[in-house]
Amino acid sequence: MENLPMRDGLSLDSHFQPIYSLAHRRTVGMEALLRATEQGKALSPPQVYERYIRRDERAAMDLAVVRAHCQHFARTPAAQRWLFLNIDAMTLADLSYVQQLQQIIADSGIPPQLIVLEVLEQALELDAGLLEGVALLREQGCLLAIDDFGVGHSNLDRVCSLEPDFIKFDRHLLRSAVNQQRTRTLLSRLVRLMHEIGALVVVEGVESESDVVVALDSGCDLVQGYYVAMPALVPDRDEQITPRLDAKWDELMNRELLRRKLNRRQLELSRQAFVQTAIALMQGNEFRLAAQPMLNLPDVIRCFLLDQEGRQLGRNLNVRELSEVNRLRFAPLEDTTGAVWSRRSYFQHAIDQPGVLYMSEPYLSMTDTRTCVTLSMAIEIDEQMHVLCSDVMLPK
Known part of the structure; x- marks a missing residue:
């Protein structure tokens, strides 16, 4: 990864995880995920980022990772799919970094309309710099996703002000919905609420058959998780994903028909x-x-x-x-x-x-x-x- 302030022996790569549309029955996006090793030992993204304490170093790391993900994604023979990229809110709040990010996207050859910038919901602060940075990237054509919604103290006012294109529900919200009927009902209502503010809903953390059933029942638009497909350099194709989800959809429909009867x-x-x-x-x-x-x-x-x-x-x-x-x-x-x-x-x-x-x-x-x-x-x-x-x- 060029221009990356790497330590000796640190090797960085990217994997992709499919984001699947339940209605279209196909993969419509890929989230780029950082993969790193040091002397053969795997490191998590937090372990990599904690090496860069200063804001300028972390922003440089952010931009270098985005550049590498874009270059890798541009080489894949994918159909029209969104590329979901995790980005630090502090990077988006600094116009000099936003301009560099715009240039990286332009240089990649990927249409900006296929770039979705993911920002952690709990990290958002509605200062003028962040709003201006998001506005500039939107003018370029990029889309915005708020990640991990539903964890901690979620703020609907903050979400509405940013007008995101996607809301990604935190996996803990799904875990709770699987185990508690009240949370399951709440999940469906939250999906409808996000639709009313103009955002598509991605349910993350779909890892089991029970997760799939609850996600399908919630009325969400897109799903992501190990049950759908594992992150990989070349992840599962739709020919492998669709039969898994179709089987659970048929099960849910049979159950729904009985309930309606x-x-x-x-x-x-x-x-x-x-x-x-x-x-x-x-x-x-x-x-x-x-x-x-x-x-x-x-x-x-x-x-x-x-x-x-x-x-x-x-x-x-x-x-x-x-x-x-x-x-x-x-x-x-x-x-x-x-x-x-x-x-x-x-x-x-x-x-x-x-x-x-x-x-x-x-x-x-x-x-x-x-x-x-x-x-x-x-x-x-x-x-x-x-x-x-x-x-x-x-x-x-």
């Missing part, structure tokens, strides 16, 4: 019971008696009744009481008499289309923090418009 059956029973309850209410039956068809179903959590302004009439009719411990935990929210739910979609849709049964998207119940859907319908009781509601759990 169970959901449809469960929700059909809930709809039938809901209509019975609505008819009984319109016929003048007392609410607790009218709601029995709903309350008898195992997946129904509660029923409640709203007036035409969305204000709750009376308390919830709960199918079963919470345990004493959980009841005390949510005691401040327990009494919902007089609560106003007019901003909830289940009320707004029902009141806009009286007599039409509506089912909400899954959401977190404020009463006891369980995930549920709400069935709702606007009906007339004693010549006054009311909205009948019932919260229903979905199978996991």
Whole structure:
């Protein structure tokens, strides 16, 4: 690597790891990874960089590694693929280094539009120099990726200000999602949030079959990890990668079809019971008696009744009481008499289309923090418009 302030006996090289598009079923990018040896002993990138303490030395190292990766990548017979390059935020914050980086990219012959500069999320500071450096590289055509999002104290404001093209989720977020249902739900919602700010999502650290299933289920765009392909001078081709991922995709689809079938059956029973309850209410039956068809179903959590302004009439009719411990935990929210739910979609849709049964998207119940859907319908009781509601759990 030319212009690199190397110590004696230190040899540096680069390997590439595929970044794979689940929708396109092919590799769309390669992350360049530093490989180093000293007298035959392998060194990790941190072990190499710790030898260069001064800022100018570390920046020189950064630029030399980028130059070598670009030269190596330019020689590979790859199709149109992005080259993901790790770069220190301090390098991007200094315009003299940014100009050198621009020249390295221009000299490589790789279209700047295929260069993705990766910056660690926790290392970012939104100073004027960094924003200006990123803007200059963007003008050249380069793309920006924020790496390791979700580790430590992630800052959405910082992410939004930089307007990245890619967000790479930290592998620890995936590990947690594999082991905890709540984190798995959060992962999917984080993917949707990143899409809303205009970034594609890469899930890193896909190393096992369980990781693949969770990544596929999250709705992410791209995946990277040992299960997809190991880093190598010449990594696995799509002919090797695609069958591995297709097999897990088929497994997930079969599981999803079964889940949907169970959901449809469960929700059909809930709809039938809901209509019975609505008819009984319109016929003048007392609410607790009218709601029995709903309350008898195992997946129904509660029923409640709203007036035409969305204000709750009376308390919830709960199918079963919470345990004493959980009841005390949510005691401040327990009494919902007089609560106003007019901003909830289940009320707004029902009141806009009286007599039409509506089912909400899954959401977190404020009463006891369980995930549920709400069935709702606007009906007339004693010549006054009311909205009948019932919260229903979905199978996991």
